Amino acid sequence: MAADSASSGSADFFFKGESARNTRGLLRLIILCTIAAAAVASRLFSVIRFESIIHEFDPWFNFRATKYLVQHGFADFWDWFDDRTWHPLGRVTGGTLYPGLMVTSGAIYHALRFLTFPVDIRNICVLLAPGFSGLTAFASYLLTSEMSTSPSAGLLAAIFMGIAPGYISRSVAGSYDNEAIAIFLLVFTFYLWIKAVKVGSIMWGGLTALFYGYMVSAWGGYVFITNLLPLHAFVLICMGRFSPRLYVSYTTWYALGTLASMQIPFVGFLPIRSSEHMSSLGVFGLIQLVGIAEWVRYQLPSKQFQSLLRWMVVLVFGGGLGGLVLLTLSGTIAPWTGRFYSLWDTGYAKIHIPIIASVSEHQPTAWPAFFFDLNMLIWLFPAGVYMCFRELKDEQVFVVIYAVLASYFSGVMVRLMLTLTPIVCVAAAIALSQILDTYMLASAPDETGTQANGSANGSTNIKDKLTTATDSLRSTKSPLVGIYSYLSKSVITGAVTAYLLLFVLHCTWVTSNAYSSPSVVLASRMPDGSQHIIDDYREAYYWLRQNTEQNAKIMSWWDYGYQIGGMADRPTLVDNNTWNNTHIATVGKAMSSREEVSWPIMRQHEVDYVLVVFGGLLGYSGDDINKFLWMVRIAEGIWPDEVKERDFFTARGEYRVDDQATDTMKNSLMYKMSYYNYNSLFPAGQAQDRVRGSRLPAQGPELSTLDEAFTSENWIIRIYKVKKPDNLGRTLQDATSFEKGNKRKKSGKRKGARVLRVE
Amino acid sequence: MAPKKNAAASPSPAAVPPSAAKPTAAVTSASGTPTKAANKPSTKDIRNAQDMQEIAVGMWNNYVDKTPQRVKLLDAFLVFLMTVGMWQFVYCVIAGNFPFNAFLSGFSATVGQFVLTVSLRIQTNPENKADFESISHERAFADFIFGSMILHFFCVNFIN
Numbered sequence: 001m002a003a004d005s006a007s008s009g010s011a012d013f014f015f016k017g018e019s020a021r022n023t024r025g026l027l028r029l030i031i032l033c034t035i036a037a038a039a040v041a042s043r044l045f046s047v048i049r050f051e052s053i054i055h056e057f058d059p060w061f062n063f064r065a066t067k068y069l070v071q072h073g074f075a076d077f078w079d080w081f082d083d084r085t086w087h088p089l090g091r092v093t094g095g096t097l098y099p100g101l102m103v104t105s106g107a108i109y110h111a112l113r114f115l116t117f118p119v120d121i122r123n124i125c126v127l128l129a130p131g132f133s134g135l136t137a138f139a140s141y142l143l144t145s146e147m148s149t150s151p152s153a154g155l156l157a158a159i160f161m162g163i164a165p166g167y168i169s170r171s172v173a174g175s176y177d178n179e180a181i182a183i184f185l186l187v188f189t190f191y192l193w194i195k196a197v198k199v200g201s202i203m204w205g206g207l208t209a210l211f212y213g214y215m216v217s218a219w220g221g222y223v224f225i226t227n228l229l230p231l232h233a234f235v236l237i238c239m240g241r242f243s244p245r246l247y248v249s250y251t252t253w254y255a256l257g258t259l260a261s262m263q264i265p266f267v268g269f270l271p272i273r274s275s276e277h278m279s280s281l282g283v284f285g286l287i288q289l290v291g292i293a294e295w296v297r298y299q300l301p302s303k304q305f306q307s308l309l310r311w312m313v314v315l316v317f318g319g320g321l322g323g324l325v326l327l328t329l330s331g332t333i334a335p336w337t338g339r340f341y342s343l344w345d346t347g348y349a350k351i352h353i354p355i356i357a358s359v360s361e362h363q364p365t366a367w368p369a370f371f372f373d374l375n376m377l378i379w380l381f382p383a384g385v386y387m388c389f390r391e392l393k394d395e396q397v398f399v400v401i402y403a404v405l406a407s408y409f410s411g412v413m414v415r416l417m418l419t420l421t422p423i424v425c426v427a428a429a430i431a432l433s434q435i436l437d438t439y440m441l442a443s444a445p446d447e448t449g450t451q452a453n454g455s456a457n458g459s460t461n462i463k464d465k466l467t468t469a470t471d472s473l474r475s476t477k478s479p480l481v482g483i484y485s486y487l488s489k490s491v492i493t494g495a496v497t498a499y500l501l502l503f504v505l506h507c508t509w510v511t512s513n514a515y516s517s518p519s520v521v522l523a524s525r526m527p528d529g530s531q532h533i534i535d536d537y538r539e540a541y542y543w544l545r546q547n548t549e550q551n552a553k554i555m556s557w558w559d560y561g562y563q564i565g566g567m568a569d570r571p572t573l574v575d576n577n578t579w580n581n582t583h584i585a586t587v588g589k590a591m592s593s594r595e596e597v598s599w600p601i602m603r604q605h606e607v608d609y610v611l612v613v614f615g616g617l618l619g620y621s622g623d624d625i626n627k628f629l630w631m632v633r634i635a636e637g638i639w640p641d642e643v644k645e646r647d648f649f650t651a652r653g654e655y656r657v658d659d660q661a662t663d664t665m666k667n668s669l670m671y672k673m674s675y676y677n678y679n680s681l682f683p684a685g686q687a688q689d690r691v692r693g694s695r696l697p698a699q700g701p702e703l704s705t706l707d708e709a710f711t712s713e714n715w716i717i718r719i720y721k722v723k724k725p726d727n728l729g730r731t732l733q734d735a736t737s738f739e740k741g742n743k744r745k746k747s748g749k750r751k752g753a754r755v756l757r758v759e
Numbered sequence: 760m761a762p763k764k765n766a767a768a769s770p771s772p773a774a775v776p777p778s779a780a781k782p783t784a785a786v787t788s789a790s791g792t793p794t795k796a797a798n799k800p801s802t803k804d805i806r807n808a809q810d811m812q813e814i815a816v817g818m819w820n821n822y823v824d825k826t827p828q829r830v831k832l833l834d835a836f837l838v839f840l841m842t843v844g845m846w847q848f849v850y851c852v853i854a855g856n857f858p859f860n861a862f863l864s865g866f867s868a869t870v871g872q873f874v875l876t877v878s879l880r881i882q883t884n885p886e887n888k889a890d891f892e893s894i895s896h897e898r899a900f901a902d903f904i905f906g907s908m909i910l911h912f913f914c915v916n917f918i919n
Contacts (some may be wrong), residue, residue, distance in 0.1 A: 201894055202878050202902035206909050244887050248878040252906055255871035259913040262863070269859065291877070298886070 024151075031155055032141060036134030039162030042508060043130040043172045045516035050533070052126045052174070055518040057559060057576050059176035060566035063125050065093065066102040066176075070109055070121050077102070078265075084571040085561065086583060087553050087605065095265040096579065100185075100218030101178050104128070129171040129180035136422075137162040139187040144426045146194045147388070147395055150433040157429035161187075165510040166373035166421035172516055179418055182219030187422050189215055189225055190402075193232075194395045196253065200245025205252030212253065213260025216267055223276050224419055226261075228405065229253065230283035232398050237290055241394065247291045254284045275328060282320050289316055361415040370410075372514075373417055375506045376499050377428040384427025387434055403427060432496065439492040520563070522620070534618070540611070540717035541567035543710050548609060555602060556611035557591065557624055557631060558584055564611070573605060581634070588635035591670040592628070592643055598669045599705040599732065602722050609709060610720045614674045617681070617715040619690035625657065626691065628670055657689055659697035672701040673720055676708060681715075704736035833880045837873060844869035864917040871910040879903040 046055070054063045069077040080094035105124050112119045137158040144157035161167060170179040189211045196204035216222040233250045236242065258271045258280070271277045293312065370378045385403045388396040402423045410420035517523065522534040544554065545568045554570045561575020574584045586605070590598040602610070615623035624631075628648075635643040647664035650656055657671070665671055679687045679700040687696040706720040726735045826834070847866050856862045882891050882899040891899075 199893060200882070200891055201898070202875060202882075202906040205878075206902070206906045210909065244881040244890050248881060251874040252878060255867065255874045256906065256909050256913070259864070259867050259871065259910065259917065263913060263916060269863070272863070 028155065032138060032158060035137050035141075035155070035158045035162050038159070039133045039137045040130040042163055042511055043133060043168060045172065045512045046518055047126065047173045049516060049523070049531075050518055050521050052123055053518050053520060054122070054125060054176055054566070055172070055174040055520060056177075057562050058178075059125075059174070061562040061576065062101055062176050062178070063122070064562075064566045065097065066105050066125055067121060069102045069106045074103070074106075084569075085565055085575050085577075086580065087571045087573055089580065089583065091577065091579070096577065098178055098216075098218055098220065098264070098266060100214060100216075101128075101176070101181055103217070104181055105176075125176045126174045129175050129177075130173050132181045132184045133162065133167065133171045136167070136184040136187055139184055139191055140422060140425055143187055143191040143194065143422075144429050146191065146198065147399060147426060148430045148433060150430075150437050152436055153429045153433035156432055156436075157425050160377060160425035160429055161422060163504065163507040163511075164374060164377060164421050164425055165507055165515065166417050166424070168507070168511050169373065169515045170418055172511070174518055178219040179221075182215060182221060183418060183422065185211055185215040185218055186221070186225065186419070190398075190422075193229055193249070193253065194398060196249035197232075197246060197394050197398075200243070200248045202248060202252050205249040206256055208249070208253045209256030209260055212257040213263065216261040217264050221419065222261070224409075226271075226277055226280050228402060230280040231405075232401055233287060234279075234283050235397055235401060236394060237286065239397070242287075242290050242294065244291075246394075247287055250287055251284065254280055275324075278324055282324070285320065286313075286316065289313070362413050365411055365414050365417060369414065369417065372510065374421065374424055376503050377424045380428035380431045381424045382427075383431035384429070387430050388427070399423065399427060399430075435492065435496060439489050439496075441489075534714055534716070536712035536714050536716035537563065538567065540710065540712045540719060543712075544568035544570055544609070544611075544719065547710070552608040553606050554609045554611055555587060555590065555605070555607040557587065557613075557627060559627070560611060560613065570609075573607065582638055585635045585638035588631035589639055589643055591624075592632045592635055592648075592668050594667045595669060595672070595703070595705045596731075596733065597642070599722070602705075603725075607722050610669075610673065610706060610722065612670065612673045612718050612720075614715055614718055615691050616674065616678065616689040620714075620716055621691050623674075623691060623716070624670060625674055628668075629655065631670070656694065657692050657696065658694040666697075666701065669706075672703055673706065673718060675701050676703050676718075676720075677711075678715075702736075705732045830880060830884065833876055837876055837880075840869050840873040840876065844873065858919065860917060860919040864914040867917075868910065868914040871914075872907065875903055875906045875910065878906075 046053075054060055065077070065080075068080060072080075077099070078094045080092075081090060082093040083090040085091050085093075105121070105128050108128070109119065109121050109124050112124070140161040141154040141158035145154035147153070167183060170177060171183070189208060192204055192208040192211055196208050212222070212225060215225060229250070233246060236246055258277075261267050261271050262269065272281070289312065374381075381403070385400060388399045388403075392400075406416070406420040406423050409416040520537050522536075524532045524534060526532045541564065544552075544564070548554075548570060550570075552570055553573065554564050554568070555573045556564060558574040558576055558578060561572040562577075564570055564572050565575060574580075574587050578584060586601060590601040593601075613623045614625070615621060616625070629645065632643055632645050632648055636645055644664075647662060648655065648668075650660055650662055654660075657665070657675075661671075675687075675689075675696060677700060678696065679698070682688065685698045687698075687700070688694070689696055703720070705723050707723060708718070709721040710719040711717070723732055726732055728735075730738070823831075844866065847862065847869065851862050851866070879899055879902075881887055882894055882902075883896050894902075
């Protein structure tokens with residue numbers, strides 16, 4: 001007994017009063033740190049399974065740019081003209097990238113060097129995304145704490161954000177992409193904005209602008225913020241909730257944030273020129289007018305003022321819209337870009353801009369993806385939004401707007417799932433914390449205190465209680481809502497805990513199975529279950545680095561441009577920065593035409609080597625033959641007379657590679673390069689393509705303008721050398737056929753004289 | 760401010776008919792030059808066409824008497840900024856916007872400073888006390904300095 005009272009005394013010390021607040025603060029901090037650690041740890045699968053390596057495609061460019069920044073310094077990086085990409089055009093890289101990511105890791109690198117930590121820049125780049133995911137968890141804690149009074153909501157949001165696969169998909173270790181820091185900046189900017197609207201101080205508005213500027217420097221998705229904040233302000237004004245706080249925060253954000261965004265060379269004058277940014281300018285003007293109107297009304301409390309205001313708003317809005325349309329038509333303001341249209345009409349991109357449609361992450365989202373990426377959060381999400389409707393203050397309005405917009409956009413494009421994830425985490429945390437707060441309290445509601453305590457384990461008393469509850473519900477207007485029995489409490493709490501545990505299981509499973517593959521290194525399972533690493537990409541790129549000239553130009557489809565630049569360090573014709581559609585179409589045309597057409601194109605562009613990815617031997621489905629139709633489509637967009645998509649399909653409309661394939665298909669450079677010599681691997685007539693699942697023609701394709709230079713271990717990468725023009729001025733086709741004839745006649749001697757006679 | 764809003768809102772429907780024709784006339788002046796000076800006479804215009812000048816003078820006296828000295832200082836600064844901004848705009852229209860960076864940063868500097876000063880004026884205005892409980896006058900001024908420093912840093916950086 002004595003020990004019991006002593007422990008309760010110490011418990012009182014920890015759970016009540018001033019020291020309790022400190023205890024709770026400390027606990028909260030520890031929990032947040034643990035969450036951040038969990039967020040970082042769950043992203044390390046790829047490093048553990050494979051190695052510390054940069055993933056996929058775009059990260060390789062970012063990595064290369066970061067290395068350039070670290071080597072040459074900031075000023076050179078800013079003015080960087082890169083002549084090793086887009087040969088022969090080159091690229092003004094310093095002015096056409098979002099420098100935030102590189103500058104961030106460069107700063108971290110120099111800071112660590114300054115502290116005498118000898119860190120490799122690659123390791124910083126690999127671990128940047130996991131590191132920032134910890135910060136994102138913290139930012140979503142802050143954001144949710146602004147939304148909800150419940151103490152658990154913020155922590156739940158933090159852990160959801162930390163391990164939700166929707167966010168992990170873009171932030172595993174090694175995925176060194178803009179989104180790695182951009183999502184943190186997105187969430188944190190929103191937090192600062194909410195804070196600014198609540199407090200109405202210039203400081204918070206200014207900080208919002210600063211982080212908005214940082215966001216602009218990091219990711220093209222900043223346009224989402226540019227439109228969401230004005231929309232929030234506009235909706236608040238329309239709801240009649242204009243307040244001086246809103247004026248202060250919005251105008252400060254807009255004036256400073258727009259200037260900040262214009263500092264980035266890639267953005268430049270866009271904020272005043274392009275239509276995507278006009279809504280924020282319009283709301284800026286509107287809020288000025290509303291502010292003046294409020295002020296005038298304050299000076300003159302006139303009765304006619306309301307109608308005057310109404311007229312003014314309508315007129316100004318109409319005038320502004322008309323002016324916008326006029327300016328757009330006259331060309332002062334750039335019209336909406338194609339990417340923007342494709343957000344509203346999902347079929348738009350495929351017709352007008354195949355280059356956008358060809359990217360797999362721009363495809364519309366399939367509905368199972370929502371469950372895959374968000375699991376139980378997706379069904380808690382509407383509940384959370386509903387909770388926000390119940391208590392509709394300024395910040396809850398923000399959640400509602402964000403939720404509506406983001407769920408629409410995430411349905412349009414797979415990659416925009418990323419912007420939906422934060423709000424889903426916030427809303428789900430609000431909903432779940434409500435449940436937990438209601439059910440996890442051990443003590444029963446106050447009013448029927450003694451009764452509830454008595455009925456803790458007797459379910460018969462519930463009916464009595466219900467009747468008293470309904471009585472009081474009728475008599476008093478405020479209904480007494482509460483959970484009395486421990487049974488229901490424990491059932492619900494148990495169910496929620498089980499769901500949470502399942503959620504963690506699901507997230508870990510998804511992360512380890514779906515999102516942790518570097519895609520530069522492939523993994524497969526041997527029959528005995530052990531892991532087998534397929535490292536063809538690096539093998540081939542390393543071959544290029546070792547065996548070709550420093551300035552040998554490599555032609556490949558644009559997907560591999562960044563990797564060739566980053567790993568092989570050779571100039572490329574096109575890469576993943578798809579700024580010049582015509583140039584890409586040229587490569588597409590070279591790939592999809594006959595050799596006689598392709599060879600002059602390649603010679604004109606000084607191509608030395610051609611690289612194709614072929615998965616037929618291994619069953620690797622992301623190869624060039626599967627992407628081939630996009631090359632054809634993009635080329636057809638520029639040369640509709642010379643390249644026709646229809647010619648690549650059989651009469652029955654099938655895309656085939658076997659002996660039923662059309663002549664155009666069989667004669668295309670891509671087909672020939674992919675299947676050249678492939679027959680030799682198999683017994684005669686047995687050659688099989690394991691991706692398409694079809695048997696290849698007995699006679700393999702012949703190449704006359706290219707020489708096979710290298711084929712990787714599993715045939716994933718094949719590199720061909722472009723032949724120089726024939727010494728004797730013949731076409732290469734003639735030369736090849738001649739050589740074949742020659743070889744046959746080699747058994748009978750004296751070839752020199754015959755050559756002369758032929759000439 | 761909230762109760763006053765309601766008080767002003769409730770009688771307004773009754774007052775609409777007499778003014779139905781006039782708002783358009785008032786609006787042209789209000790939207791053309793959305794300044795305080797332009798709005799005052801126009802609202803007066805609706806009520807009573809006569810002696811507009813007298814009322815304006817009364818308003819002015821009212822303003823001079825009631826407004827604290829500090830706020831007047833801010834207002835003078837605002838008028839100055841507005842004049843500068845208008846001159847910049849007129850210059851841009853007449854003489855062209857050739858160093859567009861320079862024009863843009865100059866114009867945004869005036870607009871931004873105007874907005875920040877208005878924010879300071881709002882925050883220090885005793886009538887808005889309810890909205891800004893947590894912000895003392897000193898804090899508001901410090902915020903104002905902070906915002907201005909960011910603004911001018913960006914402007915100088917952008918001016919080329």
